[in-house]
Amino acid sequence: MPSILLLIHPTVVTEPERVEQTKRHLIASNPEADLVQHVVDRVALGQQTLDANTYKLIHYLAPEEAKQNKFxxxxxxxxYDSLVPGGQFTGLIPADCxxxxxxAGFVIADDEKSWQKPQSTKPVPVAVPLKSRNQNKSPTRRLPLFKKLASPPTLTDSSELDEDDSDGVEQSRLKETKLVFFEDSESETEVGDSYIDENELLKSADLGLNENLVTPVQCTTTGKKRRKACKDCTCGLxxxxxxxxxxQRSVQxxxxxKMAxxxxxxxxxxxxxxxxxRDEARxxxxEKIKFSDTDMTEVDFTIEGKTGGCNSCALGDAFRCDGCPFLGLPAFKPGQVVTLDSFGEDI
Incomplete structure (x- = not known):
């Protein structure tokens, strides 16, 4: 019994309601057929084989975006092989296939919404009557016979023919043989009168020969180097x-x-x-860095409570001045007051 094959696209597997609805529709349309379903990728990769001449209908269930995926x-x-003769492939038809x-052998419908496998046509023997041979006919065909012309009479001194009579006899002989198909001198003259002289077809006025012709200038170089002037040249070379x-020098x-x-x-x-x-950078x-007079003066360590102008002594040696008394000491903690008085107490 022919079955129905439901080919499912992998993305449709995640929509079980749509798959069940399609199954119910196919079973309702073909109540006597068995329904089989496969994933199209498994069939394409050869992981699932289809039996030959088994399905009368193959329905491809896929989203609309899968139409661009060619089979x-x-x-x-x-x-084609799995369908029975007359079976159809319906559903989403891939584009450009x-x-x-x-x-492959499919017949595409006029609306291009289905492919159909044509009915198998077996060769029908046709009786061809043979033509009977004619028994009364001779086995071999005889060749045509040709009549041999009589040789012209030999003229002697005693037998002289009139020239007009000889011409008439010759013409009559020619008419009786195949030589009548050839043209004689008179017919050649008549045909020759029908030819057109090719020199008369175009005249000099039509060709414009009377006008001045413009001929292209040909190169007259010989491929040899030009001879240089002599030491005592008098010819102007x-x-x-x-x-x-x-x-040449002036051009150069x-x-x-100009280049310079x-x-x-x-x-x-x-x-x-x-x-x-540079001016813009300066x-x-x-504008960003401006020093006051107090910042530009050197630090006098004899004055109590005086700190460095940079105020970065607490950050460490990398940020301390050349004559900073805190050189070699670790960085101070955040919020610690740094003064020269404390340094003197340590000494």
């Missing part, structure tokens, strides 16, 4: 070479001068930009 040619071939389905050299000098000017201008611009950055630095 492989191997999976389509398995689906029509060509693979046709190559030395002057020509000197003029060409002056022109102009190019070099552009490089100088660019260097000046770079220097101006750097100077502007301006910002001057």
């Amino acid at each position: 492989t040619s191997g999976l389509i071939a398995q689906l 029509a060509l693979e389905a046709i190559m 030395r002057e020509k070479e000197e003029e060409e050299e002056r022109n 000098d102009s190019i070099l001068s 000017r552009s490089a100088t201008d660019e260097a000046i611009q770079i220097e101006q930009r750097l100077q502007a950055k 301006r910002k630095l001057g």
